[in-house]
Amino acid sequence: MTDNHIDQPESRVPARVIGTPSSNGPILSGDNRREAGAAFLADEDVHEVKGVPGVVYQDPASARRAERLVALLFTITFLAGAAFIAAYVAFQVGTIDKTAVSNYALGGTLSVALLSLASGITLWVRRIMPKYYLVQERHPMASDSATREYVKETFLEGANESGFVKHKLLRRTLLLAAAPLGLAPLVLLKDLGPLPGTSLRHTVWGAPTKDGKPRRLVVEGTGQPIRAADFNSPGGILSVVPEGYEEDLNALAKATLILLKFRPEEIKSGTNLNWTHDGIVAYSKICTHVGCPAALYEQTTHHILCPCHQSTFDAADGAKVIFGPAARPLPQLPIGIDGEGYLVAKSDFNVPVGPSFWERGDAEAEAREKKA
Amino acid sequence: MNTPPKAIADTSTFLDDRLGAGRFLKRNLRKVFPDHWSFLLGEIALYSFIILLLTGTFLTLWFKPSMGEVTYSGSYQPLVGVRMSEAYASALNISFDVRGGLLIRQIHHWAALLFVAGMTVHMLRVFFTGAYRKPRELNWLIGVGLLTLALLEGLTGYSLPDDLLSGAGLRITEGVMMAIPIVGTYITFFLFGGEYPGHDVISRFFTIHILLIPGILLALISAHMILMWVQKHTQMPGTGRAETNVVGAPFYPAFMAKAGAFFLFTFAVIALLGTFAQINPIWLFGPYTPADISAGSQPDFYMGFLEGALRLMPSWEINFWGHTVALSVLIPALVPMGIIMTGLALYPFAEQWITGDRREHHIADRPRNNPHRTAIGISGIAFYGILWLLGANDEISANFKVSLYSTTIFGRFAIFIGPAIAYLIAYRICIGLQRKDAEVLSHGVESGVIKRMPNGEYIEVHTPAAQDIADHMRGKELIPVIESGVDGEGIPPKSARTALGRLRAKMSEAYGTDRVPFDGDGHAHDAGHHEEEHAAVGSGGDHKQLH
Ligand code: HEM
Ligand code: FES
Numbered sequence: 001m002t003d004n005h006i007d008q009p010e011s012r013v014p015a016r017v018i019g020t021p022s023s024n025g026p027i028l029s030g031d032n033r034r035e036a037g038a039a040f041l042a043d044e045d046v047h048e049v050k051g052v053p054g055v056v057y058q059d060p061a062s063a064r065r066a067e068r069l070v071a072l073l074f075t076i077t078f079l080a081g082a083a084f085i086a087a088y089v090a091f092q093v094g095t096i097d098k099t100a101v102s103n104y105a106l107g108g109t110l111s112v113a114l115l116s117l118a119s120g121i122t123l124w125v126r127r128i129m130p131k132y133y134l135v136q137e138r139h140p141m142a143s144d145s146a147t148r149e150y151v152k153e154t155f156l157e158g159a160n161e162s163g164f165v166k167h168k169l170l171r172r173t174l175l176l177a178a179a180p181l182g183l184a185p186l187v188l189l190k191d192l193g194p195l196p197g198t199s200l201r202h203t204v205w206g207a208p209t210k211d212g213k214p215r216r217l218v219v220e221g222t223g224q225p226i227r228a229a230d231f232n233s234p235g236g237i238l239s240v241v242p243e244g245y246e247e248d249l250n251a252l253a254k255a256t257l258i259l260l261k262f263r264p265e266e267i268k269s270g271t272n273l274n275w276t277h278d279g280i281v282a283y284s285k286i287c288t289h290v291g292c293p294a295a296l297y298e299q300t301t302h303h304i305l306c307p308c309h310q311s312t313f314d315a316a317d318g319a320k321v322i323f324g325p326a327a328r329p330l331p332q333l334p335i336g337i338d339g340e341g342y343l344v345a346k347s348d349f350n351v352p353v354g355p356s357f358w359e360r361g362d363a364e365a366e367a368r369e370k371k372a
Numbered sequence: 373m374n375t376p377p378k379a380i381a382d383t384s385t386f387l388d389d390r391l392g393a394g395r396f397l398k399r400n401l402r403k404v405f406p407d408h409w410s411f412l413l414g415e416i417a418l419y420s421f422i423i424l425l426l427t428g429t430f431l432t433l434w435f436k437p438s439m440g441e442v443t444y445s446g447s448y449q450p451l452v453g454v455r456m457s458e459a460y461a462s463a464l465n466i467s468f469d470v471r472g473g474l475l476i477r478q479i480h481h482w483a484a485l486l487f488v489a490g491m492t493v494h495m496l497r498v499f500f501t502g503a504y505r506k507p508r509e510l511n512w513l514i515g516v517g518l519l520t521l522a523l524l525e526g527l528t529g530y531s532l533p534d535d536l537l538s539g540a541g542l543r544i545t546e547g548v549m550m551a552i553p554i555v556g557t558y559i560t561f562f563l564f565g566g567e568y569p570g571h572d573v574i575s576r577f578f579t580i581h582i583l584l585i586p587g588i589l590l591a592l593i594s595a596h597m598i599l600m601w602v603q604k605h606t607q608m609p610g611t612g613r614a615e616t617n618v619v620g621a622p623f624y625p626a627f628m629a630k631a632g633a634f635f636l637f638t639f640a641v642i643a644l645l646g647t648f649a650q651i652n653p654i655w656l657f658g659p660y661t662p663a664d665i666s667a668g669s670q671p672d673f674y675m676g677f678l679e680g681a682l683r684l685m686p687s688w689e690i691n692f693w694g695h696t697v698a699l700s701v702l703i704p705a706l707v708p709m710g711i712i713m714t715g716l717a718l719y720p721f722a723e724q725w726i727t728g729d730r731r732e733h734h735i736a737d738r739p740r741n742n743p744h745r746t747a748i749g750i751s752g753i754a755f756y757g758i759l760w761l762l763g764a765n766d767e768i769s770a771n772f773k774v775s776l777y778s779t780t781i782f783g784r785f786a787i788f789i790g791p792a793i794a795y796l797i798a799y800r801i802c803i804g805l806q807r808k809d810a811e812v813l814s815h816g817v818e819s820g821v822i823k824r825m826p827n828g829e830y831i832e833v834h835t836p837a838a839q840d841i842a843d844h845m846r847g848k849e850l851i852p853v854i855e856s857g858v859d860g861e862g863i864p865p866k867s868a869r870t871a872l873g874r875l876r877a878k879m880s881e882a883y884g885t886d887r888v889p890f891d892g893d894g895h896a897h898d899a900g901h902h903e904e905e906h907a908a909v910g911s912g913g914d915h916k917q918l919h
Contacts (some may be wrong), residue, residue, distance in 0.1 A: 049617070136604075141732065193561040361695055
């Protein structure tokens with residue numbers, strides 16, 4: 001192994017090796033730097049080199065001044081640390097205001113303690129410890145060629161001795177033996193979750209209700225059912241969830257709706273009129289990009305905006321995408337009213353809601369074909 | 373002091389008798405560490421990690437990683453009576469019912485930001501100074517792994533409190549996973565234990581966040597430190613510094629004390645931020661529900677570039693044979709991250725291939741002295757930065773009164789043009805700086821003294837540059853160029869005859885050719901006392917033996 005060898009030219013030979021034993025390193029002023037620091041270096045690799053000052057001791061008077069400063073900083077750390085403990089005892093938490101006071105007191109004292117300790121040590125290093133400009137040799141990382149040769153030989157010897165090379169059957173059955181064991185941990189992970197099946201294609205809007213009647217739309221948060229006649233202000237928008245699933249996050253993650261009311265002349269061809277009731281339209285609130293709730297609405301333009309990546313949907317026109325990364329419109333839910341005049345779902349969505357997935361396919365086209 | 377105190381002497385003897393620790397200490401106590409401000413960047417990341425371990429452990433004592441529903445009855449009045457997950461309730465508890473809990477939560481979050489930021493900037497330092505070159509490629513790869521893991525660690529941690537904001541991040545994660553072809557829905561169902569959000573993800577993320585990833589991080593960071601220790605730190609060029617040595621301060625006592633102080637400084641800064649700069653006030657967001665989102669929600673900064681990529685993308689989607697490939701999700705989620713991480717991981721090897729340089733390097737390059745590398749790095753920063761800015765385009769649009777959509781459309785062009793412009797500018801600047809160095813070396817620096825010549829002309833007197841500055845500049849090392857094109861007899865070497873070989877030779881020439889050779893006294897190869905340095909580097913000519 002010579003390729004990496006870094007030659008050591010004559011002039012690199014150290015002017016003097018530090019490490020020559022000598023008891024106490026004398027404290028010297030900066031002028032005597034070349035004499036300093038011979039005391040301690042046991043490592044033959046550490047040298048002084050031309051142009052590099054070596055160990056330069058601080059001026060003792062200045063070091064003594066620094067000492068007083070460092071001592072002051074350490075004392076501040078002590079006081080701040082004590083204050084931290086006192087603050088812990090003195091300030092209780094609970095209300096927002098009390099928590100804030102406790103937080104400032106604890107954090108403030110902790111910060112001061114850390115900061116002054118850090119400054120103290122830095123000053124110590126800079127003003128009291130000597131300045132070091134030591135030179136240490138580097139050696140190439142690679143081992144020498146004799147070592148490499150030895151390792152290679154030993155490896156081959158061992159491999160041959162073990163019989164791994166000669167006994168083919170041994171080798172093959174060992175591999176065979178390892179395969180199922182290696183797979184076992186993966187198999188064990190299977191029960192992490194159920195398989196998706198067709199669950200992504202349905203929402204609870206299609207699930208039968210207890211009494212067999214269509215499922216009502218209720219206001220998110222209050223759980224109030226919505227009387228069609230009361231939701232009469234055009235331009236209004238409401239976040240709506242399925243009755244009976246108001247607290248079920250799994251259901252809400254797919255079934256949440258936005259409900260809007262239009263004047264009849266505002267509705268464009270993209271919206272399925274059969275699925276509206278008296279100008280009231282329901283779209284899935286789950287963005288078809290990656291599933292954030294598309295929660296923002298601009299009344300004048302009828303734009304639904306998803307705050308996550310700003311996909312923009314035209315609510316008057318079947319919620320088709322007019323800007324942003326979402327590739328599909330927000331699915332529309334067929335709605336009508338029940339006997340008491342409350343808004344209900346007439347059926348489930350006819351396409352999967354929310355983000356795209358591999359098995360989804362062009363569900364919109366399929367739905368159109370089915371109808372035709 | 374002439375003898376060590378008895379307590380220390382006895383302990384040392386005890387340990388040495390049993391471990392032979394003396395031999396190790398003899399070699400390492402006085403290990404020399406070079407100094408440069410940029411070497412502190414990695415330390416920031418290291419110390420932030422230590423702080424994360426300490427504060428994170430504290431948080432685990434109260435945090436309940438459960439999605440079971442509870443009705444909140446703690447001290448924070450506005451949410452009393454609200455139904456929420458146990459995780460969220462316990463995070464509120466840490467904030468309002470545990471003394472110092474809020475402080476530690478905020479310190480933990482700030483430390484996480486500083487951890488990723490420190491790591492990123494440290495990596496840029498290593499890149500721009502070429503400190504990833506042989507023999508340090510393995511440590512570079514470990515670093516790339518650390519950065520990737522840190523992003524994952526941050527993502528899982530951010531999700532734990534289960535507030536409305538963290539839930540939005542989780543939902544996006546789910547949407548991205550679902551888009552993965554063939555296996556997307558399966559891995560999503562496995563992660564969430566069924567349909568989103570399910571009841572398992574918080575406890576699973578908890579295990580990943582406090583055990584799995586920190587364990588791997590700890591192992592990798594230790595390996596990173598050991599390699600650094602064994603290979604010794606790189607140093608900047610300068611007086612007395614050579615490829616064969618390290619110039620600096622000994623580990624004991626100077627470096628040790630400095631490092632300790634720097635840990636305390638890092639901790640102090642994070643503590644200050646944790647005290648006075650509110651971060652992630654989860655009580656304002658409310659519990660998670662997939663039906664709602666808080667407007668203007670922003671992820672932590674290190675996720676910003678992914679967010680920007682998602683925002684930038686046009687709505688492309690492919691449907692065929694009943695299957696869907698959601699390009700508008702897959703491309704932004706995988707391509708930028710892929711380009712950046714793979715690019716980083718492969719760069720040392722690509723550079724070696726292009727330059728044919730298989731020597732060891734211990735003197736750090738000044739960025740200007742490898743203009744193509746620097747330009748590539750800057751162009752990567754531009755790429756990342758544009759994505760990152762686009763991740764906040766709603767804020768930009770609101771604050772600067774430009775239309776939201778024009779920021780997106782601007783971004784769609786900028787992401788291609790920006791890095792190219794950045795490349796050109798960075799390259800020109802490097803060459804300009806090299807010229808300046810060459811000028812300083814050959815003509816000296818302006819002394820500020822104006823002299824009137826006999827013919828009436830005024831000139832400024834130049835003096836030679838100070839020794840240390842000149843040495844720093846002369847440390848410029850030429851980038852090797854592989855034998856290319858034609859030799860004396862017009863026959864290209866064998867390796868350059870294939871198309872790939874010719875491309876390699878061309879790239880090598882472009883990459884390595886020195887555009888600003890130092891002339892006269894300044895020339896790196898002419899300077900008498902520098903010959904040794906270059907001789908010391910060795911030609912590396914017989915490197916083939918290794919392979
Ligand atoms: C190593 C890198 C780490 C990163 C980047 C990181 C990041 C985060 C982030 C961003 C949060 C959200 C904080 C918030 O509530 O505002 C978090 C929460 C948490 N982390 Fe970490 N963390 C790390 C390590 C750890 C470790 C080592 C532990 C435990 C041993 C831990 C335990 C926790 C716990 C229990 C929470 C939830 C507590 C709460 O939010 O109130 N973390 N982490
Ligand atoms: S989730 Fe709606 S735009 Fe991305």
